[in-house]
Amino acid sequence: MHAGVGVGVTEAVSENTYDAIVIGAGPNGLVAANHLLDEGWSVLVLEEQPTVGGAVRSDSDVAPDYVHDTFSAFYPLAAASPTIRSFHLEEHGLRWVHAPAVVGHPRPDGSWAVLHRDRSVTARLMDEQHAGDGDAWLALCKDWDRIGDHIVHGLLAPFPPVKAGLGIAARLPSVGGLGFVQTLLSPATQVGRDRFGGEAPRLLIAGNAGHADISLDSAGSGLMGLLLVMMGQTVGFPVPEGGAGRLTQALARRIESLGGHIRCSTPVTRIDVESGRATAVRTADGDRIAAGRAVIADVVASKLYGGLVPDSDLPARTRRGMRRFQIDPSTVKVDWALDGPVPWASAPPYAAGTVHIADSVDQMSEALGQVAANAIPAEPFMLTGQMTTADPTRSPAGTEAMWAYTHVPQRATRDAGPDGLTGTWDRDELERFADRMQGRMETLAPGFGSRIVARRILGPRELEARDANLVGGAVNGGTSQLHQQLVFRPTPGLGRAETAVRGLFLGSASAHPGGGVHGACGMNAARAAVAHARLERVRRRRRG
Ligand SMILES: Cc1cc2nc3c(=O)[nH]c(=O)nc-3n(C[C@H](O)[C@H](O)[C@H](O)COP(=O)(O)OP(=O)(O)OC[C@H]3O[C@@H](n4cnc5c(N)ncnc54)[C@H](O)[C@@H]3O)c2cc1C
Secondary structure (H helix, E strand, O other): OOOOOOOOOOOOOOOOEEEEEEEOOOHHHHHHHHHHHHOOOOEEEEOOOOOOOOOOOEEOOOOOOOOEEOOOOOOHHHHHOHHHHHOOHHHHOOOEEOOOEEEEEEOOOOOEEEEEOOHHHHHHHHHHHOOOHHHHHHHHHHHHHHHHHHHHHHHHOOOOOHHHHHHHHHHHHHHOOHHHHHHHHOOHHHHHHHHOOOHHHHHHHHHHHOOOOOOOOOOOHHHHHHHHHHHHHHOOOOEEOOOOHHHHHHHHHHHHHOOOEEEOOOOEEEEEEEOOEEEEEEEOOOOEEEEEEEEEEOOOHHHHEOOOEOHHHOOHHHHHHHHOOOOOOEEEEEEEEEOOOOOOOOOOOOOEEEEEEOOOHHHHHHHHHHHHOOEEOOOOOEEEEEHHHHOHHHOOOOOEEEEEEEEEOOOOOEEOOOOOOOOOOOHHHHHHHHHHHHHHHHHHOOOOHHHEEEEEEEOHHHHHHHOOOOHHHOOOOOOOOHHHOHHHOOOOOOOOOEOOOEOEEEOOOOOOOOOOOOOHHHHHHHHHHHHHHHHHHHHHHHHO
16 A cells, blocks of 8 residues: 555555645655654655655666766765664665765865864874864864764754753853854854864865855854764764665655555645644645644745645734745756766875865855855855765766756856856756866866766756755755744744644744754654644543
């Protein structure tokens, strides 16, 4: 009776009522479904695409024998997530593997900034470039050892994170008290300047901060940069052996093993609301499926509110809040199948899975600033992945499955580069912008172009067609900037998964704590659904 998770077979589901219906089989939806099944609920997951996974999928469309991750690729947050760890996905086929080094950042002078999983190696490499930086790095790692787990748990817990908050408060004095808090709140550029003399740690912190759409000169970017580099020193940046999709397939297999149902190729078109309560969902093929206790929406906020739930079923405060909802920037992603390794002009001391491309912290800031100012970046800051380096099963021995992505404005008003791109992102613009991105690779790795067997470009439209949550190519379900985090995500409220509609819970990356594959949004929604169902049971009993 269950859908095949790998091929996404759609099967008829006999009963038409479930305790919970989960809309969307992205990592958050799948995590929510797993938790509800663990609680003994009956669960149906409805997914628009032909396969499960959302933005955690892989395919072989670029070239035969090459596995490319269609969207996301590296999973430090999943590896650190107490929720995902608690599912023991290795029993459902997941195997994490690591590249020799976590992150590499090549510089125009041929030197590399390298984050090795072994902190003493990272420190040695930093010290070779600037005496004293090694000790400063190890001191930072030591502080993180004392408090980092509490920070991670605090970020992933529902708001307010009382338990983790107490843990942080208890450990703060041992890491420098308010001084440490100030470090966390500082801009990434400032953290690097305050703590280190050389360029390597500054590049690593800023480059990791650049994974979110927070300006490197704004509060909050330092925390993002520190969080990711310190995860690199603790859990690493693992990838699922065989492709990103193996992670979500393992989540789906666990659902099947618990008796849950998944229907792929089934877009949900509407959530029925009766007397202020979500009671059922309607699918594009005309089914109405009742939800006895809850509907969990792994759906981007802007397509849930005023979309699946019409404005007429929403209170004015939600409609007002959504008018201010800010989506994050758009994205252009290029996948390459290479017939050899990337021919870096100078070889890194250790080969990295994730490679950041920017000549300097200043150039990175400039590129991100151009995107914020609605300009197509002249020299885009690129996140890239050498996937065969991380996982040799991704392509034949001696070759590389490689990708790069960069952000572009949702609505470009000019091209800061020389090509007069307008941001229509038709095929011609995508090809020319991909050439710009490839040009950056060619400068650092002469001969890169001659190794290309095949190239695929996914622009904003192509990304959204493969996952409706990626609105205009946005990767995080809404901006990660401070004004839309915590109690402001997705609209001012309590920062919790409950919505203005009873029985409807927001479980996508549009909810606190936002983007990234940690499953916390889905888990928070599932826990909230269980808590509310209990409360309602108690109330009913009291009423007699
Ligand atoms: C290019 C790219 C690179 C990224 N890199 C990383 C990375 O390396 N590491 C990391 O941790 N994170 C990364 N991210 C972010 C991460 O992938 C997302 O934050 C995460 O997938 C969000 O999970 P989700 O379940 O909320 O949504 P999604 O993964 O987007 O899944 C939502 C699902 O809901 C389905 N859906 C939506 N509407 C409906 C509907 N009406 N009916 C039925 N189904 C519906 C969609 O088809 C989709 O399957 C990246 C994202 C992108 C796009």
